[in-house]
Amino acid sequence: MDYRPVNFGQKFGLLREQWQPRVVAELNDYQFKVVRLEGDFVWHSHADTDEAFVVMEGELRIDFRDGAVRIGPGEMFVVPKGVEHKPYAEREVKMLLIEPRGVFNTGDQGGERTAQNDVWI
Numbered sequence: 001m002d003y004r005p006v007n008f009g010q011k012f013g014l015l016r017e018q019w020q021p022r023v024v025a026e027l028n029d030y031q032f033k034v035v036r037l038e039g040d041f042v043w044h045s046h047a048d049t050d051e052a053f054v055v056m057e058g059e060l061r062i063d064f065r066d067g068a069v070r071i072g073p074g075e076m077f078v079v080p081k082g083v084e085h086k087p088y089a090e091r092e093v094k095m096l097l098i099e100p101r102g103v104f105n106t107g108d109q110g111g112e113r114t115a116q117n118d119v120w121i
Contacts, residue, residue: 008034008056012094014121019113021097021105022121033097034121035105037089044107045084051099052078058093062086 006024011034015022019041021033037060053060054076061070062077063086071077079085097105106114 006032008094008096011121012036012056018092019105020115020119022119024121026101029100030098031101031118033099035095035097036092037087037095038092039089041087042106042109042111042113043084043086044109045082046079046099046103046107047082049100049103050078050081051097051103052076053087054096054098056094056096058089058091058095060093060095061088061090063088 008024011022011024015034015036018036018038021035023031023033025032037058053062053071055071055073057073059070059072061068062079065084069077102117104110104114104117
């Protein structure tokens with residue numbers, strides 16, 4: 001077994017694309033994914049799971065149909081399952097996503113922004 005910690009700085013250094021989450025670790029059936037974001041995403045929801053957003057750098061806004069939440073460095077927010085939401089980053093955000101294995105980033109929406117699942121970095 002390889003006993004080394006995950007170094008987020010090193011992982012973000014390997015990640016060039018935006019809106020393409022990459023797996024850095026698994027815990028039971030949950031994946032920890034690093035992602036770079038900038039601009040607007042698509043409205044979507046995840047019918048069967050909550051989704052945790054942990055901001056490492058930058059500021060993320062998650063829009064809801066009835067409001068919004070802003071998440072800064074060192075903060076996290078959990079979007080409950082079934083709640084429609086749309087992430088937005090005015091400037092680049094480096095973030096950690098925590099969600100079950102197999103969850104698509106665009107949830108039930110699909111489309112051209114859907115990233116390939118289970119890609120490790």
